[in-house]
Amino acid sequence: MSDKILLFDLDGTLIDSTEAILEAFLQTASDYDITLEGREGEICSMIGMTLADMFLRIGIPSETIQECVAKYRSYYREVFLQKTFLLPNVKELLQTLPSTYQMAVVTSKSHYFSEKILENLGVLKFFYTIVGIDDVMEPKPSAEPILKALHNLEYDSSRVFMIGDTRFDMEAAKNASVVGIGVNGKYQKDLAKYTSLVFADMEQALRYIEALP
Numbered sequence: 001m002s003d004k005i006l007l008f009d010l011d012g013t014l015i016d017s018t019e020a021i022l023e024a025f026l027q028t029a030s031d032y033d034i035t036l037e038g039r040e041g042e043i044c045s046m047i048g049m050t051l052a053d054m055f056l057r058i059g060i061p062s063e064t065i066q067e068c069v070a071k072y073r074s075y076y077r078e079v080f081l082q083k084t085f086l087l088p089n090v091k092e093l094l095q096t097l098p099s100t101y102q103m104a105v106v107t108s109k110s111h112y113f114s115e116k117i118l119e120n121l122g123v124l125k126f127f128y129t130i131v132g133i134d135d136v137m138e139p140k141p142s143a144e145p146i147l148k149a150l151h152n153l154e155y156d157s158s159r160v161f162m163i164g165d166t167r168f169d170m171e172a173a174k175n176a177s178v179v180g181i182g183v184n185g186k187y188q189k190d191l192a193k194y195t196s197l198v199f200a201d202m203e204q205a206l207r208y209i210e211a212l213p
Helices: 018-031 040-046 051-057 062-079 090-096 111-120 144-149 167-175 202-211
Strands: 005-008 102-106 129-131 160-164 179-183
Touching (some): 018 040, 018 051, 018 062, 040 051, 051 062, 062 111, 090 202, 160 167
Parallel strands (some): 102 129
């Protein structure tokens, strides 16, 4: 049985891809004659949702959502590596964690983009698997992405931690009966409504987990 299993959200938890997301999102919306300049804060507040739900919320008709998501991914592909960065100290913190831990990424980003980003940023080696939105039938807040990451592992659910910066991460943790660890970021300001364990940054969150027996 693994010592502890750490499941990380990606956007806003390990990486900052805000610039790439906003650029692709605004370009896509403009193709449908929707102007989003000045509404960047609104878009950021939706990060963590599926792309389909984000585009529905800004007024894209449901019958064109799949086409819209495809357009977004085409724009995103052009900029995502150049405009995505690790959040402060993430790589250094991952390097300091005990070798007995198992770590994975559980995200609403596509598997392809997630893997390419982690590889480009030099941290892919830390994770035994990536579960992206295209790897499951139901994304977070469903339990399915977490349970898929845990598939074939022997584990104690009290020693499995879903670490994220949005309510979708915390609700998924609850639905999967694992521990939700909130890390304050710029996308969600009321994480304490969804978990009693909220930390100012990744370092505090990981030190809390390490201190647990």
